[in-house]
Amino acid sequence: MNNILCRSRRLLSSACRKSASLDQSAVSRCVSLLSKARCHRVTVALSSGQQHWRQGASLRCPFEPKRCYTDTGDSKLTERAEKLEEETNQVESNRSSINSQSQGFSEVFTLNVLVSLLRQENAVDLCVIKVPDHIQYAEHFIVVSGVSPRHLRAMALYAIKVYKFLRKDGEPHVKIEGKEAEDWMCVDFGNIVVHFMLPETREVYELEKLWTLRAYDEQLKKIPAETLPEDFIFDGELPK
Amino acid sequence: MAFPRLLGQLPLLLVQTSSTIIQRNFSVSTAAAAVQKMTRVRVVDNSSLGNTPYHRPPRVIHVYTKNGVGKVGDKVLLAIKGQKKKALIVGHKMPGERMTPRFDSNNVVLIEDNGNPTGTRIKVPVPTSLREMKGDYSKVLAIANTFV
Numbered sequence: 001m002n003n004i005l006c007r008s009r010r011l012l013s014s015a016c017r018k019s020a021s022l023d024q025s026a027v028s029r030c031v032s033l034l035s036k037a038r039c040h041r042v043t044v045a046l047s048s049g050q051q052h053w054r055q056g057a058s059l060r061c062p063f064e065p066k067r068c069y070t071d072t073g074d075s076k077l078t079e080r081a082e083k084l085e086e087e088t089n090q091v092e093s094n095r096s097s098i099n100s101q102s103q104g105f106s107e108v109f110t111l112n113v114l115v116s117l118l119r120q121e122n123a124v125d126l127c128v129i130k131v132p133d134h135i136q137y138a139e140h141f142i143v144v145s146g147v148s149p150r151h152l153r154a155m156a157l158y159a160i161k162v163y164k165f166l167r168k169d170g171e172p173h174v175k176i177e178g179k180e181a182e183d184w185m186c187v188d189f190g191n192i193v194v195h196f197m198l199p200e201t202r203e204v205y206e207l208e209k210l211w212t213l214r215a216y217d218e219q220l221k222k223i224p225a226e227t228l229p230e231d232f233i234f235d236g237e238l239p240k
Numbered sequence: 241m242a243f244p245r246l247l248g249q250l251p252l253l254l255v256q257t258s259s260t261i262i263q264r265n266f267s268v269s270t271a272a273a274a275v276q277k278m279t280r281v282r283v284v285d286n287s288s289l290g291n292t293p294y295h296r297p298p299r300v301i302h303v304y305t306k307n308g309v310g311k312v313g314d315k316v317l318l319a320i321k322g323q324k325k326k327a328l329i330v331g332h333k334m335p336g337e338r339m340t341p342r343f344d345s346n347n348v349v350l351i352e353d354n355g356n357p358t359g360t361r362i363k364v365p366v367p368t369s370l371r372e373m374k375g376d377y378s379k380v381l382a383i384a385n386t387f388v
């Protein structure tokens with residue numbers, strides 16, 4: 001759980017700065033700075049929208065210091081253990097100021113968040129299709145491949161975990177469809193639909209072709225047109 | 241239905257007194273039942289099992305609901321070409337809720353045991369109400385071409 005929060009923080013930072021196009025090293029540097037300074041000492045150059053995010057992250061700092069060492073180095077471990085006690089007092093004071101914004105994160109689970117988390121999970125062949133408006137199914141249709149069934153399951157579960165984290169009150173929960181099938185899983189987030197498939201399954205169904213060329217799809221054209229048999233008599237339904 | 245009576249009551253105004261002329265501006269059809277055991281169904285995906293001709297039409301042999309009645313979104317067991325296959329109902333002749341589509345045939349999509357559809361495309365329109373229902377319907381909606 002704590003590990004997931006760390007990763008989601010990293011992913012959100014990458015999603016926030018997508019327009020600024022920071023590279024991975026810059027992001028990790030920022031995260032390390034944040035965790036070192038307990039999120040409210042060092043002034044990192046962030047846009048105003050991310051101030052709330054930083055303060056919100058400070059709320060969670062005391063709960064996962066020991067796990068967040070993947071990109072900051074192991075030497076920080078001992079420092080953090082001592083810093084914990086002195087920092088908890090400051091965090092309490094911070095808490096009252098942050099009470100006004102009940103959710104710590106001002107992020108919404110958008111397409112950008114989902115795409116960046118899929119990229120982070122080493123998704124193979126990520127394909128995002130903008131569904132035309134006259135098809136009132138979803139706004140975006142994503143097809144992702146994975147290396148193995150376990151990889152697909154991990155990606156799907158992580159996507160749902162991040163969604164649950166960023167979900168606001170009133171938004172419905174999301175479930176994984178097709179859990180028993182190991183080669184094809186779907187998640188339907190309201191306006192986005194994601195399909196996790198193995199490359200072989202993807203070749204069979206060719207969903208991207210169907211959803212980009214709607215009526216001009218090859219497999220649809222191969223379906224023979226239905227013809228009535230010669231001896232067909234239409235018995236009009238008469239009322240009793 | 242009120243025409244013959246009116247014709248009798250107002251003989252001065254109306255000239256034609258011939259036999260009852262029933263003119264309707266709406267269609268009238270017989271009552272149809274939903275999908276249950278022994279109903280013949282129409283397989284609407286492009287699977288080979290559903291499209292190769294056989295001397296017997298595919299029939300439902302079991303409906304996986306509490307009562308034996310199958311509506312849109314219910315899984316059924318079909319007997320096709322001498323073998324058993326699970327399927328999902330995507331439309332039936334029985335009128336359902338208001339503002340849900342009613343089809344002229346009992347349409348069904350073949351499904352494997354793990355929930356994956358057997359065919360790869362569905363040409364026939366599929367109701368969008370499947371999306372709100374509880375169950376794994378995203379896969380069937382993903383291979384559908386038209387929505388109703």
